[in-house]
Amino acid sequence: MRVALYDQYGGPGVLYEGTLPKPVPRAGEVLVRVHAASVNGGELTARAGKVRLVTALMDRGFPKRTGTDFAGDVAALGAGVSRFRIGDVVWGVLARAFGSMAEFVVVPADQLARTPVGLDLVRAAALPAVGTTAITALRDKARIREGERLLVRGGAGGVGSVAVQLGRAYGAHVTALAGARHLDFVRDLGADEARDYSTTAPRDLGRFDVVLDTVGTGMADYRRLLTPTGRMVSIAFDSSRVLRSLGYLVASTAFGPRRVRFFSGNPRHDLLAELARLTESGAIRPVVARTYPLAEIAHAHRALQAGGIGGKLVITVAGSAN
Numbered sequence: 001m002r003v004a005l006y007d008q009y010g011g012p013g014v015l016y017e018g019t020l021p022k023p024v025p026r027a028g029e030v031l032v033r034v035h036a037a038s039v040n041g042g043e044l045t046a047r048a049g050k051v052r053l054v055t056a057l058m059d060r061g062f063p064k065r066t067g068t069d070f071a072g073d074v075a076a077l078g079a080g081v082s083r084f085r086i087g088d089v090v091w092g093v094l095a096r097a098f099g100s101m102a103e104f105v106v107v108p109a110d111q112l113a114r115t116p117v118g119l120d121l122v123r124a125a126a127l128p129a130v131g132t133t134a135i136t137a138l139r140d141k142a143r144i145r146e147g148e149r150l151l152v153r154g155g156a157g158g159v160g161s162v163a164v165q166l167g168r169a170y171g172a173h174v175t176a177l178a179g180a181r182h183l184d185f186v187r188d189l190g191a192d193e194a195r196d197y198s199t200t201a202p203r204d205l206g207r208f209d210v211v212l213d214t215v216g217t218g219m220a221d222y223r224r225l226l227t228p229t230g231r232m233v234s235i236a237f238d239s240s241r242v243l244r245s246l247g248y249l250v251a252s253t254a255f256g257p258r259r260v261r262f263f264s265g266n267p268r269h270d271l272l273a274e275l276a277r278l279t280e281s282g283a284i285r286p287v288v289a290r291t292y293p294l295a296e297i298a299h300a301h302r303a304l305q306a307g308g309i310g311g312k313l314v315i316t317v318a319g320s321a322n
């Protein structure tokens with residue numbers, strides 16, 4: 001099967017389209033024919049070799065694979081899988097491994113769910129990782145409530161663009177911090193206020209009940225914006241200062257409930273089903289900024305790395321890009 005690979009850590013140019021044997025599902029697993037898969041910020045960090053300890057745990061040698069989430073259809077079932085049938089249209093997130101940028105992936109059945117009714121697979125592929133991350137951050141970690149003030153740092157990015165919509169759906173007053181060219185974009189997503197991160201100092205943003213940080217730099221400056229009962233969730237590290245970021249996360253536990261909460265997503269079928277429900281209800285809509293064929297995976301990484309993308313870049317594996 002065709003698959004995106006890299007033989008060494010480095011810039012986007014290390015990525016290429018290669019071939020590997022088609023995987024075979026074991027008991028409890030499902031073989032999914034991938035139609036499309038989205039590029040996530042964490043995949044760039046992994047490819048660059050900035051989180052070698054983590055990527056080495058996932059998969060020791062080279063070539064390494066990339067891609068976290070996907071949308072496609074069920075091609076084969078391992079023994080004992082009864083929740084799906086061949087041909088079901090599904091989405092999912094690979095946990096603790098990369099590799100969705102491929103014609104086929106093998107996934108435990110309990111990490112798959114049906115895609116939202118009426119949503120095409122390219123748009124569906126834009127949501128699983130970022131959507132489940134936004135739900136976990138706002139619903140489960142911050143326990144956001146109606147009427148609370150939410151700050152989304154990185155509001156135009158993959159996770160941020162869903163978090164802005166979700167915050168609105170949960171009844172929060174949403175302030176999105178984004179690049180100048182995306183202020184209208186985040187307002188269209190439902191932000192009540194949009195502020196330019198290059199010209200707005202944290203102290204000028206006001207006070208918040210919930211801060212969702214998808215950037216990871218200068219976390220202390222954003223934690224200071226919390227109200228006395230406020231909660232901050234960060235999903236990112238400053239990749240040039242990983243140890244310092246980790247140190248701050250640990251030190252912030254001294255602030256008790258106002259510590260910075262961090263998690264690493266591992267969404268199961270119930271979370272993916274909730275994402276499908278929120279998408280079907282119109283609370284969340286995927287935003288595909290651009291699509292690329294699998295052979296152009298390096299171009300997609302280069303574009304996301306350059307920044308300025310509003311929404312998601314999606315790799316079309318089975319069909320042609322548009």
Ligand SMILES: NC(=O)c1ccc[n+]([C@@H]2O[C@H](COP(=O)([O-])OP(=O)(O)OC[C@H]3O[C@@H](n4cnc5c(N)ncnc54)[C@H](OP(=O)(O)O)[C@@H]3O)[C@@H](O)[C@H]2O)c1
Nearest residue numbers: 041042154156157158159179197235236263264265307308
């Ligand atoms: N812990 C988890 O489970 C989990 C899950 C998903 C993602 N993540 C992590 O979360 C991070 C974001 O992922 P993503 O997929 O959303 O990435 P993304 O699509 O690249 O979005 C990042 C956004 O941050 C913005 N940004 C950059 N510098 C900023 C600043 N100083 N202030 C405000 N915004 C700034 C970027 O805007 P410009 O492009 O305009 O610069 C971009 O819109 C990554 O580090 C990823 O690894 C963690």
